[in-house]
Amino acid sequence: MARRAIRKTDDKTPDIRAVAALAKVSIATVSRTINGAPVVSDRLSKRVWQAIKQLNYFPNTNARSLVSGRSRILGIIVENVTNPFFPDLIKNFEETAVAHGYEILVSSSNSNPANLATTIRRMIERKVEGVAMLTFGEEEPVLNQLAVHDIPMVFAEFRFDDPNVSTILLDYKTGIKQAIVHLAELGHSKIAFLAGPHNIHSAVTRENDFRAAMQEVNLPIRKNWVIECDHTLKGGVAGFEKLQALSSRPTAILCSNDMTAIGVLRAAYLQGLRVPQDLSVVGLDDVDFAEFTLPPLTTIRLSRADLAHAAFEALRQQAEIPEDQNKQREFLVSTSLVLRGSTAPPPAGA
Amino acid sequence: MARRAIRKTDDKTPDIRAVAALAKVSIATVSRTINGAPVVSDRLSKRVWQAIKQLNYFPNTNARSLVSGRSRILGIIVENVTNPFFPDLIKNFEETAVAHGYEILVSSSNSNPANLATTIRRMIERKVEGVAMLTFGEEEPVLNQLAVHDIPMVFAEFRFDDPNVSTILLDYKTGIKQAIVHLAELGHSKIAFLAGPHNIHSAVTRENDFRAAMQEVNLPIRKNWVIECDHTLKGGVAGFEKLQALSSRPTAILCSNDMTAIGVLRAAYLQGLRVPQDLSVVGLDDVDFAEFTLPPLTTIRLSRADLAHAAFEALRQQAEIPEDQNKQREFLVSTSLVLRGSTAPPPAGA
DNA sequence: GTGAAAGCGCTAACAA
DNA sequence: TTGTTAGCGCTTTCAC
Numbered sequence: 001m002a003r004r005a006i007r008k009t010d011d012k013t014p015d016i017r018a019v020a021a022l023a024k025v026s027i028a029t030v031s032r033t034i035n036g037a038p039v040v041s042d043r044l045s046k047r048v049w050q051a052i053k054q055l056n057y058f059p060n061t062n063a064r065s066l067v068s069g070r071s072r073i074l075g076i077i078v079e080n081v082t083n084p085f086f087p088d089l090i091k092n093f094e095e096t097a098v099a100h101g102y103e104i105l106v107s108s109s110n111s112n113p114a115n116l117a118t119t120i121r122r123m124i125e126r127k128v129e130g131v132a133m134l135t136f137g138e139e140e141p142v143l144n145q146l147a148v149h150d151i152p153m154v155f156a157e158f159r160f161d162d163p164n165v166s167t168i169l170l171d172y173k174t175g176i177k178q179a180i181v182h183l184a185e186l187g188h189s190k191i192a193f194l195a196g197p198h199n200i201h202s203a204v205t206r207e208n209d210f211r212a213a214m215q216e217v218n219l220p221i222r223k224n225w226v227i228e229c230d231h232t233l234k235g236g237v238a239g240f241e242k243l244q245a246l247s248s249r250p251t252a253i254l255c256s257n258d259m260t261a262i263g264v265l266r267a268a269y270l271q272g273l274r275v276p277q278d279l280s281v282v283g284l285d286d287v288d289f290a291e292f293t294l295p296p297l298t299t300i301r302l303s304r305a306d307l308a309h310a311a312f313e314a315l316r317q318q319a320e321i322p323e324d325q326n327k328q329r330e331f332l333v334s335t336s337l338v339l340r341g342s343t344a345p346p347p348a349g350a
Numbered sequence: 351m352a353r354r355a356i357r358k359t360d361d362k363t364p365d366i367r368a369v370a371a372l373a374k375v376s377i378a379t380v381s382r383t384i385n386g387a388p389v390v391s392d393r394l395s396k397r398v399w400q401a402i403k404q405l406n407y408f409p410n411t412n413a414r415s416l417v418s419g420r421s422r423i424l425g426i427i428v429e430n431v432t433n434p435f436f437p438d439l440i441k442n443f444e445e446t447a448v449a450h451g452y453e454i455l456v457s458s459s460n461s462n463p464a465n466l467a468t469t470i471r472r473m474i475e476r477k478v479e480g481v482a483m484l485t486f487g488e489e490e491p492v493l494n495q496l497a498v499h500d501i502p503m504v505f506a507e508f509r510f511d512d513p514n515v516s517t518i519l520l521d522y523k524t525g526i527k528q529a530i531v532h533l534a535e536l537g538h539s540k541i542a543f544l545a546g547p548h549n550i551h552s553a554v555t556r557e558n559d560f561r562a563a564m565q566e567v568n569l570p571i572r573k574n575w576v577i578e579c580d581h582t583l584k585g586g587v588a589g590f591e592k593l594q595a596l597s598s599r600p601t602a603i604l605c606s607n608d609m610t611a612i613g614v615l616r617a618a619y620l621q622g623l624r625v626p627q628d629l630s631v632v633g634l635d636d637v638d639f640a641e642f643t644l645p646p647l648t649t650i651r652l653s654r655a656d657l658a659h660a661a662f663e664a665l666r667q668q669a670e671i672p673e674d675q676n677k678q679r680e681f682l683v684s685t686s687l688v689l690r691g692s693t694a695p696p697p698a699g700a
Numbered sequence: 701g702t703g704a705a706a707g708c709g710c711t712a713a714c715a716a
Numbered sequence: 717t718t719g720t721t722a723g724c725g726c727t728t729t730c731a732c
Contacts, residue, residue, distance in 0.1 A: 063725035065412040087437040413709035
């Protein structure tokens with residue numbers, strides 16, 4: 001109570017009224033000046049900015065949001081697994097958002113339903129203006145809850161016919177084709193594919209694109225050489241061991257993601273197989289440390305920056321473009337091969 | 351305008367008044383129920399929760415913050431370099447914060463002064479209740495700006511005598527001592543240290559702790575074998591090459607951080623030196639992919655989870671414990687050696 | 701072009 | 717124990 005009284009007089013952080021008083025204008029004029037309303041005269045505007053500086057005034061975002069109904073906060077939900085792809089995706093999304101004056105709420109939901117519910121609640125309570133759900137699976141529960149609250153959403157590889165929902169399509173085809181061509185040009189014809197789990201859209205798409213690319217360059221696809229793994233390092237190790245157990249082995253392995261490829265690198269090393277001399281390995285994602293592996297991993301880059309930008313842009317349009325106008329509802333993110341040290345011509349005898 | 355009218359009647363998101371009306375109580379009772387005030391009778395409380403569920407009501411955080419003066423938002427500022435230590439630190443901080451009902455604002459400030467200013471502005475405008483500045487340097491500008499706004503802060507290895515400021519002390523000594531003892535027990539006596547840049551407190555501390563540990567186990571410190579690097583992979587490569595250029599070379603290298611160690615791994619590999627048979631390497635940090643390097647890196651773990659917890663706890667106490675009560679102002683985070691595959695006895699002839 | 705005044709949805713006195 | 721009411725700091729009509 002005493003404290004309250006003191007603050008009132010002394011160290012109260014300045015509000016819009018204090019600025020108005022100092023600039024000898026109304027609070028409406030201060031508000032207009034700050035928000036760049038085109039009507040304020042230069043004379044008053046100057047006085048206002050001067051007062052703002054003098055008082056070291058910061059507008060209160062809460063009050064602003066409360067009255068305007070706009071929070072300038074966006075949510076992002078990703079898988080919270082050990083895959084280093086996602087932290088980097090969040091970082092890119094955050095940077096883009098902040099550059100445009102938005103804040104972000106990040107979800108750590110471990111594809112655990114209870115966490116997901118909490119996440120959604122957090123986002124609704126903070127009045128997010130849009131949610132990017134970049135999980136490559138399990139979109140439905142989020143979709144349903146958020147739709148009720150009329151919150152724009154963007155998904156990856158998941159289409160839904162609602163004006164509030166945008167989709168980012170990932171063009172794996174281009175990068176995968178480049179990788180297969182690269183391998184073929186090196187002289188490989190025995191190419192295996194370590195696939196991702198079939199319950200994830202993106203894994204299935206990647207596998208299909210591998211098959212298509214192989215056919216386009218007229219290379220045979222051996223049934224034994226396409227193995228479902230789980231997008232983890234351990235899965236890569238297991239996949240590699242299955243391949244090694246075969247009597248006829250591939251000279252090159254394309255992996256559905258980088259973690260799988262890193263598992264292959266590890267397993268090959270332990271078995272005394274040299275990469276790339278004895279075996280070529282290609283990943284997909286281009287996670288940050290793909291360049292730090294030994295040898296540095298040749299991989300298909302799925303740019304997190306591009307993906308993040310697309311997600312942000314989709315949400316921004318939903319939030320800022322009036323309902324009756326057309327907005328882009330589909331975005332395409334491409335991939336491309338990054339050559340590093342894990343590919344070489346097949347060994348002579350192979 | 352038409353839209354406004356429609357929303358007003360039909361699809362307006364329910365507010366506290368709607369809940370009160372449906373439950374036939376006052377809005378104060380609804381507020382008390384939601385916030386767990388101990389005075390509400392079971393009878394009314396039940397009616398209120400029922401109404402909340404029925405209307406699918408979510409409290410508006412903006413309104414709450416506006417009136418209560420508490421945002422339940424914390425800020426975190428870290429270095430935004432390629433060092434993978436930091437994203438993980440953020441993730442841990444975020445998880446802890448969310449678990450306690452806080453949101454976080456992340457700074458991407460690249461130790462660029464303009465970005466820093468923007469970051470601080472963002473945080474002040476959103477009324478953060480505390481800021482964790484885990485940059486290991488450049489604390490002063492933040493300190494000064496935030497102090498004016500009476501915002502609690504926590505720093506790493508940076509003490510400042512203000513009731514609003516807490517400090518996290520990092521006990522590198524324990525882990526470094528363990529590493530040196532480990533190496534000595536393996537038979538190494540020729541141990542080099544690839545230091546971090548001397549303008550970062552933590553780098554200096556690490557180097558001092560290395561020197562102290564060496565003395566404690568009675569091992570000589572060769573001047574040539576302590577080299578200032580820059581905590582990057584490239585710096586590690588350069589440091590290794592300087593060591594190799596010497597006529598007398600170490601059999602083991604302790605690095606000031608993991609990125610440096612990974613550079614050494616890389617450079618050693620390219621020179622045909624086998625780790626750990628020909629050379630033992632130890633890192634410090636235990637970044638996520640230290641276990642994915644070849645060989646997996648033996649390193650001194652500085653737990654990001656512990657650091658994040660300490661930072662959160664420091665801020666939480668500042669925010670929640672009344673001014674006149676004592677709060678913990680110093681926190682200690684320890685380190686410990688993690689044995690993996692990059693250390694072994696020195697080669698026979700060495 | 702500018703100002704007065706009405707709330708945005710909620711919490712916390714204060715009254716009953 | 718419950719209700720009434722006064723704002724929190726701001727944006728936005730609506731007058732002037």
